[in-house]
Structures are given as structure tokens and as C-alpha cells.
Amino acid sequence: MSRAVDVVVVGGGVLGLATARAILLADPRRSVTVLEKESRWGAHQSGHNSNVIHSGLYYRPGSLKARLARAGGEAMIRYCERQDVPVRRTGKIVVATAEKQLPRLELLAERGQANGVTVRRLDRREIAEREPNVAGIAALAIAETAMTDFGAVCRALAGELTGLGATLRTNAPALSFAGEGDRTVVRTEDEEVRARVLVNCAGLHSDVVARAAGDHPTVRIMPFRGEYTEVRPGRRDVVSNPVYPVPDPDLPFLGVHVTPMLDGSVHVGPNAVPAFAREGYRWRDVDRRLLAQLARDPALRGLARRYWRYGLTEMAHSLVWRLYVREVRKLVPTLNGEDLRRHGSGVRAQAVRDDGELVDDFVIDRTARAIHVLNAPSPAATSSLHIGAHIAADVFEHLGENDLARAVRADTAAA
Ligand SMILES: Cc1cc2nc3c(=O)[nH]c(=O)nc-3n(C[C@H](O)[C@H](O)[C@H](O)COP(=O)(O)OP(=O)(O)OC[C@H]3O[C@@H](n4cnc5c(N)ncnc54)[C@H](O)[C@@H]3O)c2cc1C
Known part of the structure; x- marks a missing residue:
């Protein structure tokens, strides 16, 4: 079967779904198809994260992250309230545990x-x-932080x-892409979708999809x-609201x-260790092809040169329980090894530049027929409704609907 549509979105995580929604809210006449390779929505990053609606504290003023996080977070809280998705404004504190962290x-x-x-x-x-x-010598209290369930948002x-x-469409991996005039033909097992605009929200696979669609992404994804x-049930009262360490400003991660959580459980994490497969949720998940490809990539050497000390420390904390517990105890000294048990993981789609630098800001590339989301790490789930509107405006520009694009941008700015 072959169908012509205005827009095909590859990826049914929170960004792909939010983008499709923003397009249809602005112009209900548009035909939009969403393809998701898994059997459920939000099966990867969007369903394996900390479920924090961030405040916008960390991001370089003027960056896309800063522009989209603060307002995006408020929009997400309101969305959850309207849709009966669990949400609670908790606030959080960011705690310095040593003098050298004060600056x-x-x-x-x-x-x-x-x-x-x-x-405050x-x-x-x-x-x-x-x-x-x-244990802290100084801290910042942030009122705007909230908790939700991004799987339920999806x-x-x-x-x-x-x-x-x-x-x-779930169970519908986009298998191949071909240009046909001004359209992109996306093939799944069952059908062929001929789209005027391809929106690539494939997360951990977004660089693969961009290349398959004939484009040349400037970054590659490293998982x-x-x-x-x-925390064991008897110690769940160890903190009352989220407690964060002071992050390393050279890294795009917030620290353990x-x-x-909203279900009463208390989670500690996430750390950040290299994964050996795009969906490598455990150390034993190894994709030899990905590793061979990375080994040939000069970016990996650049990455190792820049971040080897941090990488080795994180790996040691992951593999040696005693070291992990020691690290957690810097923040919460009353927690012991017996109070903690391993509890799953998520895999970040982190973009890396040619020289090995980890990309901090969101990266959304526009090409002749496509919009590729090539870096959407935290707080992209928080900001997803605003990022979706931002991409929708790009889509309308592609379709020659400049007035509509301007209206969507103005609405988002005012929201
Ligand atoms: C450990 C962790 C903690 C985080 N904590 C937070 C947090 O507290 N707050 C926050 O705001 N953000 C957080 N994030 C970031 C947030 O989860 C992501 O920014 C967000 O989920 C990205 O959404 P996405 O739709 O781009 O990606 P994804 O949710 O990964 O969706 C991409 C989808 O594309 C599908 N796909 C891939 N290839 C194909 C193909 N060829 N055909 C069809 N489908 C395909 C995949 O199956 C997947 O479902 C965290 C992330 C991680 C990993």
C-alpha cells in the first residue's frame, strides 16, 4: 500500500508525538503519520527517565534549552493536569557538599x-x-520543579x-528512505508513505535515520x-523532595x-556510562557493529581524550558497588549499601561532534526535505510541547505556510 501524506514523523517518543500534535492543533487539515518501531509509545528514552519536569536552572542563557525549558515546563505541568496525567510540584534543592563546589x-x-x-x-x-x-554546606532551592510520568504523557x-x-502506527519501523521529486518515500514492512516533510524524532537512531534519508548530520549519536x-521501602523517607548535586559544568549530565517518584518509591541516579549498543540497557548488551563503527570514528578518540577521567570514574562507580555507595553517601550520608538495590536504566541519545565534544544544546537540523532532531537530551521531555511547536513551525515553513509558522512561533513564545 502506498499513501501520500503531508508529514511523516519517525519515532513515537514524547518528541515525535508532541510534534505531530502541534502540527494538527495548528492545522487540523494536515495529514500526519507517526511511525514507531516498538509495540508501545515512549518505549525508549521517554519511558526510561527520571520523570522530572525541570525548571530551566542549568542552561546557558539564550540557548535553545534555556528558551524552551522554563516555559515548556509550565506548559507540561498544565498539560498533565488537563489530561489527568499524574503530576506534582515538588521543588528541589541543589546541594554543594564541599567548599570547592561553592563558586x-x-x-x-x-x-x-x-x-x-x-x-533561593x-x-x-x-x-x-x-x-x-x-549533607550540604550550601544549597539552592528551586520552586518550579515538578514530577510526572513521561510514559503516561506519551x-x-x-x-x-x-x-x-x-x-x-506502532510495530512499524521505518526501514528505508528514498527521494521522489519533492517527497521522501518511507518504507515500513506493510506500506510506503510518501511525505512532503520527514520529521526525524528517532532518538538513539536519529543519526542513522538522517543518513538513510540522504542527509549528512554534523554529529553522531553515542549512547x-x-x-x-x-531505596528500600523502609528508608523511603530519606528525602522528601528531589535532591541534586552540583553538576560538572563541562558535562551535559546533572549528576546522580x-x-x-510519584508512586512513593525513591530512585537514586542516573549515572552516565558508555553503552555498547544504542539500546544498551545493561553492560552485557553489546552491538559489535556499532563498536566497530565507533572504533573507526575519530570522534571517539576526541571523546576519550576530553572525558577519560570522568568516564573511568563513572564506570568504576557503576561496576564497583562500594565506590557507588561511597559516592551516594557524599550527598546522603545516612544511606548504606543495604538500603539500595539496582533498579533499571535508561539510555541517552547524546550527540557528539567530530572533535569528540559532547553537544550540550538541542540540535534540530533542517534540510531540503526533512527536519532531523539530532540532540534532544534532558530537559527535552520537560520541554517537549514547546519543542514540538518549534518543529511544527519549521514544518509549516517547509510547506510554504509562512503565516502559520509565524503564528505557531508567536503562540509558543506567548505560552
Ligand atoms: C536516564 C535518563 C534520564 C532522563 N531524565 C529526564 C528528566 O527527568 N526530565 C527530562 O525532561 N528529560 C529527561 N531525560 C531526557 C528525555 O527522556 C529525552 O530528552 C526525551 O525522552 C527524548 O524524547 P525523544 O522522543 O526524542 O526520544 P525517544 O523517547 O527515545 O523516542 C525515539 C523513538 O524513535 C523510535 N525509533 C527509532 N528508530 C526508528 C525507526 N527507524 N522507525 C520507527 N521508530 C523508530 C524508538 O523506538 C523510540 O521510541 C532523561 C533521559 C534519560 C535517558
């Missing part, structure tokens, strides 16, 4: 304020009042899309696993945090 904590406070986040400085006594089990988006007339542990 970085102060920089973070300034960044947060520049991004419109409400930041806490001293040792105030930390102890809020979180008696946490299901709500898919439900809404059905009502909006989208064609939704970084984030492993979690869970302690997070009370």
Missing part, C-alpha cells in the same frame, strides 16, 4: 535567575531543616492524536546509559540525584 553553585544561581527561575540560597541549617538526611499524546485524525538504584 559553581553561585554560577548556577546566576544562570537560573537569568533564565527566570526562582532561586540555603545555608547549612536551612538544608538540615528541609532535608535532615542530606500515552495521553497518542490518545489526543487519534482524536485529531493522525495515523498512528550513554544512566543507571538507577532504588535522589528523587522521590
